[in-house]
Amino acid sequence: MSEQAMTSPNKHPQGPLLVVGSGLAGWSVVREFRKLDTQTPVLMITADVGDFYAKPALSNALAQNKAPEQLVTTPAERMVSTLGVTLLQRTAVTSIDVQTQEVHTSKGTFGYRQLVLATGAQAIRLPLAGDAAQAVMSVNSLADYAAFRAQLKPQSRVLIMGAGLIGCEFANDLVLGEHTVQVVDPGASPLAALLPEPASAQLRQALTDLGVNWHWQTTVQAVHRQDNAYAVQLANGQELIVDVVLSSVGLRADTALAQSAGIATDRGVLVDAHLKTNAEHVYALGDNTQYASASVGGVARTLPFVMPIMNAAKALAQTLAGNPTAVVFPLMPVAVKTPTLPLVVSPPAPATQGTWQAAHEGIWHFVSDGKVRGFVLVGAQTSRRAEQSKLVLV
Ligand SMILES: Cc1cc2nc3c(=O)[nH]c(=O)nc-3n(C[C@H](O)[C@H](O)[C@H](O)COP(=O)(O)OP(=O)(O)OC[C@H]3O[C@@H](n4cnc5c(N)ncnc54)[C@H](O)[C@@H]3O)c2cc1C
Secondary structure (H helix, E strand, O other): OOHHHHOOOOOOOOOOEEEEOOOHHHHHHHHHHHHHOOOOOEEEEOOOOOOEEOHHHHHHOOOOOOOHHHHEEEOHHHHHHHHOOEEEOOOOEEEEEOOOOEEEEOOEEEEOOEEEEOOOEEEOOOOOEOOOHHHOEOOOOHHHHHHHHHHOOOOOEEEEEOOOHHHHHHHHHHHHOOOEEEEEEOOOOOOOOOOOHHHHHHHHHHHHHHOOEEEEOOOEEEEEEEOOEEEEEEOOOOEEEEOEEEEOOOEEEOOHHHHHOOOOEOOOEEEOOOOEOOOOOEEEOOOOEEEEEEEEOOEEEEOOOHHHHHHHHHHHHHHHOOOOOOOOOOOOOEEEOOOOOOEEEEOOOOOOOOEEEEEEOOEEEEEEOOEEEEEEEEHHHHHHHHHHHOOOOO
């Protein structure tokens, strides 16, 4: 029997393409789909309002004193009219029935001909002691940014948990916005997992010179209210008094909805090269997704960045429009938005054996068996991203 013959018939062949989530992944796949198909009804259901904004801007908008509404590049109503979609705002999909091809929401039940899960990721919340542990903030949406910005007064004292990409970007942005910044991290230097040690030391020095205060090899244990501020206890015994605590310790793919529907998940929703889950007519892309096309050593990977979403959206739109297309990810370097010392990072695949080697001033190559498998560009060398990308053996 052919694969086609074994697939179950579509229960709602005249139903909509239903997209859950209005982040970059949700809107990008709809935009790409509409270039190919202007007729099929599209229903987008989202827990937020559906305004289109560039999430990367959230970690470098404070210094420019950008209000949340200034970060909206296209309001939801304009997305709806331009793309010809029906949008259900502030509506959470609570469950999916993959047999009947229906999603359940607080506003009713909706059938789908094809379903795309673009539910993103959730900020990881570390268990902390103290009566103000719940006051720790994270910024992973425009609404989070609005709440965080509302907490900041002129020259606020801000403690950032985590010296990774987002922690360093916020540290740079907050200091430029004339706030006082303390960063707490269990490691020994910023972006330690991504950078060769000298580049990490250079970033550390640049941010120190700007005014960032670091607390290495320790963690936040407890957050207590103290007058109008917070007393933060570190594992090394120190106590820091701050006005705002921001956690940037990482994100976890939001797989709850898929999991409860019996769709295969691991560290994300598992999809094949066509971005299809193990459920008929159900696809996924974005921060919630673990891509077979990004496998290393047979293990699929999550790719929580903009470029993978753009690539996945183009391929998935083709598949949804009836032209099955596998996603192939090119090399996708990431720019670190620390204007005091900009960086471009193209790390080697996980578990690649090799060493970082200085190629030129400000250019590092990750070399494995004599081949370049990754690179880091520092400062002015970030302009050489296209040229350096050509050297990497993917
Ligand atoms: C501060 C910050 C800076 C970043 N900087 C960069 C950068 O410089 N470069 C880069 O490449 N990447 C960067 N990223 C990562 C990039 O922004 C993300 O990969 C991308 O925006 C994720 O888009 P998404 O659509 O998958 O998820 P999201 O934007 O999280 O969207 C998920 C959507 O799903 C909805 N949703 C979730 N559950 C439900 C439900 N049950 N029912 C209905 N709706 C639901 C949500 O409301 C939301 O609309 C950054 C991320 C952050 C947080």
